[in-house]
Amino acid sequence: MAETTDDRLRLLIERIERLEEEKKGIADDLREVYGEAKAVGYDVKIMRQIVRLRKMKADDRREMDMVLETYKSALGID
Amino acid sequence: MAETTDDRLRLLIERIERLEEEKKGIADDLREVYGEAKAVGYDVKIMRQIVRLRKMKADDRREMDMVLETYKSALGID
Numbered sequence: 001m002a003e004t005t006d007d008r009l010r011l012l013i014e015r016i017e018r019l020e021e022e023k024k025g026i027a028d029d030l031r032e033v034y035g036e037a038k039a040v041g042y043d044v045k046i047m048r049q050i051v052r053l054r055k056m057k058a059d060d061r062r063e064m065d066m067v068l069e070t071y072k073s074a075l076g077i078d
Numbered sequence: 079m080a081e082t083t084d085d086r087l088r089l090l091i092e093r094i095e096r097l098e099e100e101k102k103g104i105a106d107d108l109r110e111v112y113g114e115a116k117a118v119g120y121d122v123k124i125m126r127q128i129v130r131l132r133k134m135k136a137d138d139r140r141e142m143d144m145v146l147e148t149y150k151s152a153l154g155i156d
Contacts, residue, residue: 012115016108016129023104030097037090051094 034044053061072078112122131139150156 008118009115009120012111012120013125013128013132015111016125017132019104019108019111020129023101023108026097026101026104030094030101033090033093033097037087040086042087042090047091047094050091051098054091054095 034047037047038044056064112125115125116122134142
């Protein structure tokens with residue numbers, strides 16, 4: 001029984017480790033794509049903003065813009 | 079030319095979005111494995127510590143333990 005539970009724990013940990021490896025691979029790929037983009041002259045910070053904006057629903061995006069404008073005008077940022 | 083650069087930007091953004099999707103999938107899988115572990119009675123916090131410890135070299139682990147012990151004894155934690 002102790003062996004069975006040890007195996008179970010080990011298998012769970014190994015699954016986690018495999019997934020963490022995959023996650024690391026993807027993070028590396030992402031770094032590579034952003035590096036490529038930067039190399040051809042794109043602004044990586046703005047690209048990250050674009051990715052974030054495209055993830056949002058159009059309505060949410062418009063609402064965010066409106067709130068942002070309100071805050072900006074309240075603080076005298078033009 | 080403008081179209082070519084627009085395409086290039088779009089393709090880069092789409093690659094990023096695909097990778098972000100994959101990353102999300104893996105994060106979901108990880109959550110599932112930890113959920114499974116929790117359901118069978120394992121302590122998720124300790125499992126995360128185990129994953130971290132297994133990633134370290136034995137030497138680094140031993141050194142960390144020694145430093146930790148030193149700090150604990152300096153602070154009267156037993």
